[in-house]
Amino acid sequence: xxxxxxxxxxxxxxxxxxxxxxxxxxxxxxxxxxxxxLKLVQTCDQISVHTDLQEQDRMKTSLAAWFLYTGFYSxxxxxxxxxxxxxxxxxxxxxxSPEIIQEIxxxxxxxxxxxxxxxxxxxxLCDAETSWMADKSFxxxxxxLREEKAYAVREEIDEKDWEVENIRMFENHIYFIPFSRxxxxxxxxxxxIRLKEKLATPDSPQSEIQEPLSLPKTKEKSxxxxxxxxxxxxxxxxxxxxxxxxxxHLIRLADYKANMIISINAxxxxxxxxxxxxRLDANKYLELPTVILxxxxxxxxxxxxxxxxxxxxxxxxxxxxxxETVNNLLFYGNFYKMPFEKFRRDIRKTIIDKDxxxxxLSKDIYHQGIxxxxxFRKINLAYSVFIIGLILSVIAFTISxxxxxxxx
Numbered sequence: 001x002x003x004x005x006x007x008x009x010x011x012x013x014x015x016x017x018x019x020x021x022x023x024x025x026x027x028x029x030x031x032x033x034x035x036x037x038l039k040l041v042q043t044c045d046q047i048s049v050h051t052d053l054q055e056q057d058r059m060k061t062s063l064a065a066w067f068l069y070t071g072f073y074s075x076x077x078x079x080x081x082x083x084x085x086x087x088x089x090x091x092x093x094x095x096x097s098p099e100i101i102q103e104i105x106x107x108x109x110x111x112x113x114x115x116x117x118x119x120x121x122x123x124x125l126c127d128a129e130t131s132w133m134a135d136k137s138f139x140x141x142x143x144x145l146r147e148e149k150a151y152a153v154r155e156e157i158d159e160k161d162w163e164v165e166n167i168r169m170f171e172n173h174i175y176f177i178p179f180s181r182x183x184x185x186x187x188x189x190x191x192x193i194r195l196k197e198k199l200a201t202p203d204s205p206q207s208e209i210q211e212p213l214s215l216p217k218t219k220e221k222s223x224x225x226x227x228x229x230x231x232x233x234x235x236x237x238x239x240x241x242x243x244x245x246x247x248x249h250l251i252r253l254a255d256y257k258a259n260m261i262i263s264i265n266a267x268x269x270x271x272x273x274x275x276x277x278x279r280l281d282a283n284k285y286l287e288l289p290t291v292i293l294x295x296x297x298x299x300x301x302x303x304x305x306x307x308x309x310x311x312x313x314x315x316x317x318x319x320x321x322x323x324e325t326v327n328n329l330l331f332y333g334n335f336y337k338m339p340f341e342k343f344r345r346d347i348r349k350t351i352i353d354k355d356x357x358x359x360x361l362s363k364d365i366y367h368q369g370i371x372x373x374x375x376f377r378k379i380n381l382a383y384s385v386f387i388i389g390l391i392l393s394v395i396a397f398t399i400s401x402x403x404x405x406x407x408x
């Protein structure tokens with residue numbers, strides 16, 4: 001029995017569902033076809049990234065998203081129930097544990113109206129499933145949904161009745177995840193106003209109310225290309241995560257090594273001060289070796305401390321200069337002087353723009369690497385000083401002792 005969801009299972013699921021959607025939900029099913037399911041998975045991933053969600057829970061959410069629309073063909077009214085059963089059957093064949101299957105089924109069923117999701121996974125799926133309310137092309141999506149439902153139930157649906165029903169749904173709808181509210185709620189309210197205006201002026205051309213549609217632009221990409229984009233995004237995300245994790249581990253290792261050599265030299269100094277210094281009056285020949293050893297310890301400690309010393313850098317607080325410099329918005333030392341509103345504005349721009357997000361992550365990894373190299377260079381220097389100084393001290397002690405023996 002498999003207890004964990006893997007990326008390989010997600011890939012197999014997408015490959016399994018692509019022909020399923022094409023054979024069971026062909027045109028005119030365009031609002032709940034394979035491309036729509038893929039977009040739903042991508043939206044879930046986007047929300048999950050900005051939510052405190054474990055990787056396994058994110059994968060469970062993605063599985064639920066893949067299956068959400070699969071039951072629409074057999075039961076357009078209660079398609080979530082049919083989708084949950086299809087998901088259950090598929091996952092049982094894959095050897096997934098009953099507990100995980102139940103979680104995924106509950107996540108799918110939570111999207112039924114009125115939506116009352118309990119878990120974070122179901123809240124993410126509900127928000128992603130209704131994200132079309134905030135799209136610029138929501139009028140076209142609305143028409144697709146109406147045509148799709150009319151085709152499924154074999155019954156004509158009046159456009160005005162459909163708009164009234166959706167206005168009521170818009171007014172009662174809420175987004176559950178804070179990130180979803182932040183990026184969707186304002187746009188949804190604007191679309192509600194546009195929908196009410198269209199209902200109040202039915203003779204007005206839709207193009208006068210509706211903003212330019214973005215849906216055709218997304219249709220230019222083939223479905224395999226969209227899958228490849230999704231795989232690429234996950235691969236890039238894994239690359240950044242693993243690289244950052246490895247570098248953070250190395251930084252901790254460097255700090256541990258620095259602390260270790262500081263402790264060793266501090267112990268040596270304390271021993272010298274406790275036992276050797278008080279005997280120097282009677283043993284003058286030990287003064288030079290003792291001085292060499294103490295100086296070595298002090299220099300080593302200072303170099304090791306400099307390796308662990310935090311550096312806060314804020315070269316510029318001006319927005320234009322900030323954009324042009326290599327400052328890293330993800331590093332606290334570069335934004336600690338920034339006003340919160342400016343930081344929030346800049347970080348939102350970074351989150352929304354994929355290229356900017358990857359650039360910021362790249363800067364973060366690059367600066368971690370620079371910091372790591374500086375730390376290890378200083379630690380290597382501290383170890384070298386300590387070893388050389390210790391050898392010189394032992395030699396000095398030996399020579400001084402031999403000279404003292406011969407002079408007696």
